[in-house]
Amino acid sequence: MNAMRKYISVVDGFNHGLGRIAMYGIFVLMGILLWSSYNKTFASPQLWTLEMAQFVMVGYYILGGPYAMQMGANVRMDLFYAELTPRKKAWTDCITVLFLLAYLFILLWGGIESTMYSFKYGGERSPTAWRPYMWPVKVTMCIGISLMLLQAVSELFKDILFLKSGEDTRDAL
Numbered sequence: 354m355n356a357m358r359k360y361i362s363v364v365d366g367f368n369h370g371l372g373r374i375a376m377y378g379i380f381v382l383m384g385i386l387l388w389s390s391y392n393k394t395f396a397s398p399q400l401w402t403l404e405m406a407q408f409v410m411v412g413y414y415i416l417g418g419p420y421a422m423q424m425g426a427n428v429r430m431d432l433f434y435a436e437l438t439p440r441k442k443a444w445t446d447c448i449t450v451l452f453l454l455a456y457l458f459i460l461l462w463g464g465i466e467s468t469m470y471s472f473k474y475g476g477e478r479s480p481t482a483w484r485p486y487m488w489p490v491k492v493t494m495c496i497g498i499s500l501m502l503l504q505a506v507s508e509l510f511k512d513i514l515f516l517k518s519g520e521d522t523r524d525a526l
Contacts (some may be wrong), residue, residue, distance in 0.1 A: 354514065356515070357513065357514060360506070360507065360510060361507050361510050361511060361514075362504070364504060364507040365407050365423055365507055367500075368419040368420055368423055368500055369378040369422065369423060370404075371416060371422070372416070372417050372419065372421070372424075373420070375412070375413060375420065376413075376417060376420075378409055378412055378417070379413060382406055382409045382410055382413060384465040385402055385405055385406045385409060386406055388402060389402035389403065389406070398442075399444075400481075400482050401483045401485070402478060404481055404485060404523055405485075407491070408496050411490050411493060412490075415493060415494055415496075415497030415498070415501075416493070416496070416497050417502075417507065418497060418500075418501050419497075419500045419501050419503070422501065422504050422505065422508060423507075423508075425525055431434065431503055439515070439521075440516065443461060443515045444512075444515070444516065446508065446509075446512045447512045447513065448525050450505055450509045450512075453505050454502065454505055454506070454509075457501055457502045458502070461498045461499060464491065464494050464495045464498055468488060468494075468495055471487050471488040471491050472488060476488060478521075482495070
């Protein structure tokens with residue numbers, strides 16, 4: 354039980370801090386898109402803006418995912434879930450997190466394979482005119498998916514602790 358609490362503390366603390374930093378990525382994205390709009394209107398369009406905005410969006414989304422899960426901001430089908438007792442919610446979460454873990458493992462496996470492919474051939478490049486290297490966004494995706502896996506296990510541990518002891522550790526931060 355103490356190992357679970359320590360795991361929850363470390364993973365939640367790290368993902369909370371990273372999520373608070375990642376949420377400012379929206380301002381970076383806005384800056385890139387404003388620069389793009391300005392250049393398309395008053396100057397010559399830049400080749401890099403759209404693709405860079407996509408890369409920033411990937412980082413914003415994938416690194417903010419564990420934080421969103423931790424805060425309970427993820428989308429749920431609340432039609433039935435909202436009416437459940439806290440204990441039944443914990444049981445439901447314990448079961449459904451197994452599907453999430455399976456999905457994330459498959460996603461991570463594919464991400465690692467794709468990242469290895471990028472490195473294997475001297476740096477895979479985008480087929481666009483700008484031709485940036487793809488490995489930075491692929492590494493970011495693998496890191497984000499790994500952190501999401503760790504956070505999903507943390508959420509599972511929180512539900513197990515709640516079912517065993519009645520201790521609600523979901524709002525620890």
